[in-house]
Amino acid sequence: MKFxxxxxxxxxxxxxxxxxxxxxxCRQLGxxxxxxxxxxxxxxxxxxxxxxxLSLALPARNIALAQEAGLSIVxxxxxxxxxxxxxxxxxxxxxxxxxxxxxxCEFQYSGDVKIYSLLDALASLYGLEKIAAAVKKPLAGxxxxxxxxxxxxxxxxxxxxxxxxxxxxxxxxxxxxxxxARKWSYRTECCGASQGITNPKFATxxxxxxxxxxxxxxxxxxxxxxxxxxxxxxMRRSPHLNLPSFYFTELVAVALGIPEEKIWFHKHLVDPRPxxxxxxxxx
Amino acid sequence: MRSPDLYPALxxxxxxxxxxxxxLCFQCQKCxxxxxxxxxxxxxxxxxxxxxxxxxxxxxxQSSSIWLCPSCETCSARCPNGIKIAAVMDVLRAMAVLRDxxxxxxxxxxxxxxxxxxQNRGRVHETLILIQYKLKVRDLFSDAVTGxxxxxxxxxxxxxxxVKNKKIMKRIFAGAAQAQx
Ligand code: SF4
Ligand code: SF4
Numbered sequence: 001m002k003f004x005x006x007x008x009x010x011x012x013x014x015x016x017x018x019x020x021x022x023x024x025x026c027r028q029l030g031x032x033x034x035x036x037x038x039x040x041x042x043x044x045x046x047x048x049x050x051x052x053x054l055s056l057a058l059p060a061r062n063i064a065l066a067q068e069a070g071l072s073i074v075x076x077x078x079x080x081x082x083x084x085x086x087x088x089x090x091x092x093x094x095x096x097x098x099x100x101x102x103x104x105c106e107f108q109y110s111g112d113v114k115i116y117s118l119l120d121a122l123a124s125l126y127g128l129e130k131i132a133a134a135v136k137k138p139l140a141g142x143x144x145x146x147x148x149x150x151x152x153x154x155x156x157x158x159x160x161x162x163x164x165x166x167x168x169x170x171x172x173x174x175x176x177x178x179x180x181a182r183k184w185s186y187r188t189e190c191c192g193a194s195q196g197i198t199n200p201k202f203a204t205x206x207x208x209x210x211x212x213x214x215x216x217x218x219x220x221x222x223x224x225x226x227x228x229x230x231x232x233x234x235m236r237r238s239p240h241l242n243l244p245s246f247y248f249t250e251l252v253a254v255a256l257g258i259p260e261e262k263i264w265f266h267k268h269l270v271d272p273r274p275x276x277x278x279x280x281x282x283x
Numbered sequence: 284m285r286s287p288d289l290y291p292a293l294x295x296x297x298x299x300x301x302x303x304x305x306x307l308c309f310q311c312q313k314c315x316x317x318x319x320x321x322x323x324x325x326x327x328x329x330x331x332x333x334x335x336x337x338x339x340x341x342x343x344x345q346s347s348s349i350w351l352c353p354s355c356e357t358c359s360a361r362c363p364n365g366i367k368i369a370a371v372m373d374v375l376r377a378m379a380v381l382r383d384x385x386x387x388x389x390x391x392x393x394x395x396x397x398x399x400x401x402q403n404r405g406r407v408h409e410t411l412i413l414i415q416y417k418l419k420v421r422d423l424f425s426d427a428v429t430g431x432x433x434x435x436x437x438x439x440x441x442x443x444x445x446v447k448n449k450k451i452m453k454r455i456f457a458g459a460a461q462a463q464x
Contacts, residue, residue: 013409014438040405040446040455045354046394047401049376052300054459058401061455104458105451154356155367164360190319190355197416198390199351200425206319235429267436269429 001126003074003116004066005033006084008227009041010077015227017264021249022076022118028256029126029134033074036065042083045194056097057104059087063115064107072114074121076249078152078226079193081117085158088115117152119225119248120160123169128176136257138178141279144246145219146170146181147210148188149229164188170223170248177255184217186210191232203236211241220275223248234269244272293340293378301374307364308332314358314368324348328358328368335371344379348372350390389420402456405446410439 011019026033039062047055062084066073075081090097091109098109122131148167156164165188171181189210192203210233214222222245224230233245250264254276265273298305308329315327325346326334334343343349349372358368379385396415400407413430417423433439446452 009407009409012406012443013440014433016438037444038405038446038448040452041401041407043401044397044407046397048354048373050380050391050394050398051377051459052373053462054398054456057455057459061451100458100462104455104462106454150353150355150357154360155369156360188357190353190357192319193353193355194393195351195353197413198393202320202323202351205323235433267438269432269436 001030002032002034002071003121004069004071004113005035006039006062006066006073006075006077006080007035008075008077008080009044010079010227010231014231015077015247017267018076018227018230018247018249020264021247021253024258025249025252025256026118028253028258029122029131031121031126034069034071036069038065042080044079044083048083053097053100053104055083056087056090057101059084060091060101060107060109061105063088063091063109063113064105066113067107067110070112072116074116074118076118076225076247078117078149079228081115082151082159084115085160088113089158117225119152119169119173122252123173128172131173131252132176135177135255137255139174139251139255139279140178142179142251142275143182143218143220144174144179144223144251145184145214145217145221146174146187146248147214147222147224147229147233147245149224149226150188150190150193151228152225153188170225173248174223174251177251179251182214182217182219184213184219186213191226191229192236193228193232196228196232196236200236203232204238207232207236208238208241211237211243215241215243219243221246221272223251237270242270244268244270244275246272294335294338297335297340297371297374297378300378301367301371303366303368303371304364305332305335305366305371308336308362308366309364311363313361313363314366317357317361319353319355319357320348320351324351328352328372331375332366332368332371341384343375344382344384347388349375349379350385350388392416392419402452404443405448405452406444408443410434410441410443413439 043058153161174181192206196203315329
């Protein structure tokens with residue numbers, strides 16, 4: 001299994017641990033990630049807020065690179081996934097936009113490049129049973145709240161989630177790793193996204209609500225698939241709500257028995273190591 | 284709600300640019316009830332759509348709602364009439380900036396800094412844009428402690444990778460600007 005790996009800008013800075021853990025679990029599982037250092041930013045919220053065509057042309061440039069490599073794209077970042085999928089849909093369905101973008105990005109769209117979130121690639125292409133079989137250190141005793149947020153699931157016609165109000169893939173994955181996914185009702189609520197930077201108080205209100213609800217549901221940690229969610233959960237919470245959050249890839253890594261977990265957990269603003277140590281027998 | 288638009292063609296423009304059937308809204312409030320902005324913004328998404336129906340586009344363009352909206356897409360996913368309200372919000376934001384309705388808002392300042400970074404480097408230099416944004420809105424200290432914690436953890440690197448092919452980035456930005464203009 002081989003993909004064009006699109007980390008996105010956050011995974012080179014604020015979400016480094018997401019990048020490390022994603023690469024490591026893919027290596028361990030035998031999934032080959034090909035990277036072309038010419039990839040550019042997807043434009044994120046800023047591009048679609050100010051300039052519609054730019055918000056399609058930037059992801060299209062990356063689709064062009066993947067097309068050149070003859071590979072489908074996999075990206076851990078929920079936000080990049082969303083932008084890439086949108087651009088792909090416009091290229092596929094809107095002839096006028098396609099002509100404009102083909103001219104701007106100097107390529108001929110073939111429609112052959114598929115776009116997957118890493119979560120979906122693991123669940124539907126690689127297979128959860130195969131992941132379960134590779135688990136060496138089950139996360140027994142760990143109770144988590146799976147947090148999808150917005151961009152991985154919405155809008156469903158772009159993301160392909162058939163049950164956008166009740167997604168289950170992360171819960172199923174977490175169960176295969178041996179952890180317990182608690183039921184809670186804030187799984188697809190918004191964390192505030194880029195408002196974490198421009199209106200931090202607004203984000204704090206949303207994040208506090210999420211953390212409180214997760215705690216009430218009996219979770220010891222949250223599991224995310226988005227760098228924006230993760231940084232808001234860690235940075236914008238009120239200080240007393242110190243529930244750790246994991247990228248789902250980090251939990252997979254621990255369960256696969258990857259010892260390098262030391263490399264990245266110290267990067268968290270809410271250190272999850274005490275929790276992990278309380279669960280896993282030493283060594 | 285008096286004072287209809289000076290530009291009566293504006294609602295039609297929003298409709299055309301967003302491709303959304305704004306006229307279908309029957310004010311069921313489904314979008315509003317799931318909207319995380321709640322009472323924080325001047326108007327709920329349902330009210331923004333109503334304004335557009337009534338020809339009060341300028342009021343929508345001046346609202347805090349269009350900038351506080353984090354594009355969570357809850358409204359779009361739930362509207363029974365298939366109106367992608369989040370797409371309407373995008374059009375309103377772009378229009379507000381082009382027509383100078385957003386001079387006092389700090390959110391477009393952030394978006395411009397962000398896009399400039401992509402234009403210059405092909406990627407966003409997260410450390411640099413945070414500092415540039417904070418300088419522009421004169422708020423260097425509110426996040427200093429968190430920033431330092433991030434820096435110590437290597438999450439705000441001073442050096443970030445760039446895309447070597449500058450020409451293609453130039454072309455993408457120029458091409459998009461031309462199409463918008
Ligand atoms: S959900 Fe749709 S129809 Fe209902 S108020 Fe909102 S925009 Fe109007
Ligand atoms: S996309 Fe914006 S308007 Fe719609 S529900 Fe989310 S915050 Fe509210």
